[in-house]
Amino acid sequence: MLTRRNLLIAGSSMLLLPLPALASQDLAMKSLYDDADLSQQAKAFNGTEVSLKGFMAPPLKPNAKFFVLGTEPMMICPFCDSAAQWPQNIVLVYTRDPIHMLNYDQGIVVTGKLDIGVKTDQDTGFVSKVRLIDSEYHGRPTVSIGF
Numbered sequence: 001m002l003t004r005r006n007l008l009i010a011g012s013s014m015l016l017l018p019l020p021a022l023a024s025q026d027l028a029m030k031s032l033y034d035d036a037d038l039s040q041q042a043k044a045f046n047g048t049e050v051s052l053k054g055f056m057a058p059p060l061k062p063n064a065k066f067f068v069l070g071t072e073p074m075m076i077c078p079f080c081d082s083a084a085q086w087p088q089n090i091v092l093v094y095t096r097d098p099i100h101m102l103n104y105d106q107g108i109v110v111t112g113k114l115d116i117g118v119k120t121d122q123d124t125g126f127v128s129k130v131r132l133i134d135s136e137y138h139g140r141p142t143v144s145i146g147f
Contacts, residue, residue, distance in 0.1 A: 024049040024111045029071050032116075032130055033088045042116050042130070051111045052091060052132065053140065056102050063098040066124075069132070073105040092121075092128040093135050102139060110137040 027050040032042045057068040068074070071089040093110050102108060112135025120127050 024051045026051050027114070028052075029054060029069075029089060029091065032091070036088075038116050038129070042114070045114050046116045048114060049111060050114045050132070051109055053107060053109050054091070055104060055106070056099075056108055056137070057090075058104060059099055059101060060124075065096075065098055066092065066094045066121075067099055069093050069108070069110055092126070092131045093137070094131060094133050095135050095137070099137075107140045108137045109140050110135050112136070 025045060025048065027041070027045060029052055031039060033039055052069060054069040054071050055073045057070055057074040059067050069091045091110075093112065095112075110132055112132030115131040115133050116129065118127065118129055119131070
């Protein structure tokens with residue numbers, strides 16, 4: 001029988017359960033920019049956990065804890081020397097652990113905290129406009145045609 005007392009006990013016991021972690025927001029790379037400027041959506045998600053899909057550019061050194069994520073497979077790393085030349089289809093990704101190189105044509109999903117604005121990395125001197133901080137990544141299924 002549902003009584004007010006039973007309802008209060010059930011409701012208060014739910015307060016003791018751990019809250020689920022907030023899920024990351026899926027964000028499309030193309031939604032990060034409006035023309036040459038950062039989009040309102042990118043500004044709204046700044047500082048929050050997001051997931052982006054793309055391709056890992058070849059890392060510049062072994063055991064690096066960063067890589068570039070692009071919308072298309074890249075055979076070379078696309079770092080630029082100024083923010084004015086920063087392409088709108090890449091994001092700098094800082095990982096929690098040293099990266100394990102994946103095939104440049106294997107799609108991946110990266111989840112991390114979105115950090116926007118022009119910054120220069122103190123260790124490498126690289127300039128970036130958009131970064132994912134404290135990130136993790138994993139491969140995503142690809143579709144094969146033929147054999």
